[in-house]
Amino acid sequence: TPRVFSGVQPTGNLHLGNYLGAIRKFVALQESHACLYCVVDLHAITAQLVQDDLPGQIRSITAAFLAAGIDPKKHIVFNQSRVSGHAELAWIFNCVARIGWMNRMTQFKEKAGKDRENASLGLLAYPSLMAADILLYRATHVPVGDDQKQHLELTRDIAAKFNFDFAERIEAAGLAVPITAGEESTEGYFPITEPLIEGPATRIMSLKDGAKKMSKSDPSDLSRINLTDDADAIARKIRKAKTDPDALPSELDGLKERPEADNLVGIFAALAERPKADVLAEYGGRQFSEFKPALADLAVGILAPISAEMRRYLADPSHIDAVLKDGAERAGAIADATMKDVKDIVGFLRD
Ligand code: AQP
Incomplete structure (x- = not known):
């Protein structure tokens, strides 16, 4: 079954670009897909470790999801740090991905700026965590803005390399499933995820400069x-x-x-x-x-x-908190099943 995953960072005010490029698409996909929408708090500390009122920011993104029309009963809404599989799978993907792949990421270059040696290791590994977010649920489709295109290509590369490097063990464990990547059909464990980047709003630009994307971190x-x-x-x-x-x-x-x-x-x-x-x-x-x-x-x-x-x-965050807790339990059940498979494939002894 087609499954959608996407995330938004709790790092500031959501803007029209986030809404048109991402959240509005999340709402539309609920009709046709099983969806997981995640407030990616682990990503939020990569560029700046100490965040102002992170709990408030997490609740605010969740409120935007619900207010825009995401149904947390039919679909899954949760915050990332509650499901430990994201960090666990990201570690394994850190060992799948190559340093050269990460060094080529334009978002890393932009966010790290000139003083690259002083950027956090987490900022460099950001795309590996993003691949883990998506593949932990073996999601097939990811709605995002155009700025995330390169990260999604890297997610596909990580899935393909994992499938290739562990092909024999995936097969031996009976965990191989049909995978399609564009024209090609093969077998593997992780799907080759399709980005959903389409329509007139994939890249909303700043109102002050048509060459810069609208962004939470713009000082103006x-x-x-x-x-x-x-x-x-x-x-x-x-x-x-x-x-x-x-x-x-x-x-x-x-x-x-x-x-x-x-x-x-x-x-x-x-x-x-x-x-x-x-x-x-x-x-x-x-x-x-x-x-x-x-x-x-x-x-x-x-x-x-x-x-x-x-x-x-x-005004009363108790509903939001209940939504996130329930969502994390349901996401956690899917994540645990994936992590069991992945541990068996890699060869880690487990309970
Ligand atoms: N200007 C944009 N136009 C269309 N889509 C956009 N998105 C972001 N900016 C635009 C999409 O919104 C989703 C959530 O973004 P995010 O919070 O995870 O990360 P981001 O891309 O880093 O958002 P910002 O606002 O641009 O923050 P800063 O200033 O920190 O860089 C993603 O699907 C993104 O594509």
Whole structure:
């Protein structure tokens, strides 16, 4: 059966990029797949060890999941550190993955900056933990934003190398299952996971710079729309968003070399669930002074109910805490079964 896994780090305010690139897709996939949605707190300490109010951050991401429409009864919502299999499998994957693979990761290079020798070992190993998150549940599909594409390719490489290196033992233990990777069909233990990166919102850019992605860690709050921003803040940020002086084009081609205009049209299209060409057919020839208020209204209409729900959940976190505890128990049962298999395959004696 197709199984979905995805995670969000509890490292700050969720923004429109996280919502359109990830969380909204999580909600849609619930209809067709068995889903696990995880607040990845182990990842949260890789770039900065001491986090402000980590419990509050974990609850806040969970509140966003629930407010956006994720059903924790039908699917599994939990925080990563509660299921020890993530860390255990990550260790084994640290021994599968090669240092060269990790050194090539653009996110590591960006986050480590110039002083790479001083980055945490955890930041370098981040993609190995991410592979463990996904493969612990033998998930087949992972909805993410475009920035995670390279990490998902690495997850596929880790799964393929594990399957290859242990092929005989997987076979001998009767644990081989059919695996498809693109065109090819083979056998192995871990699936070759398919990334789900599609639609107009795979990479929402900063409102202040069309060349930078919208990000939680951007020092300028004007660069992003937070899920918790009120209607006034949303309208103000969109009004102040960087644009060029020209009117909107009527054709997609007219957005080339206009990254800020392209981004705003993309956000409109994603929020309205309409193709970009359709948005341009309506707004082509009009000025940003007309387009921006329409975009602000659209954003407020979608985000205001979500942030109101988030506040309601956070006012008394007991429901959130119960959801996370129950989710961890159910995730843990799947994880334990995988870890038993993996220990048998590697050759660790176990109970
Ligand atoms: N700008 C974006 N457009 C589309 N999708 C995005 N995502 C993040 N930014 C955008 C997707 O959101 C999911 C959760 O992200 P995360 O919190 O796990 O990590 P991140 O990518 O590090 O998020 P940020 O906001 O950009 O944080 P910082 O500033 O720390 O780098 C992922 O699926 C991600 O692709």
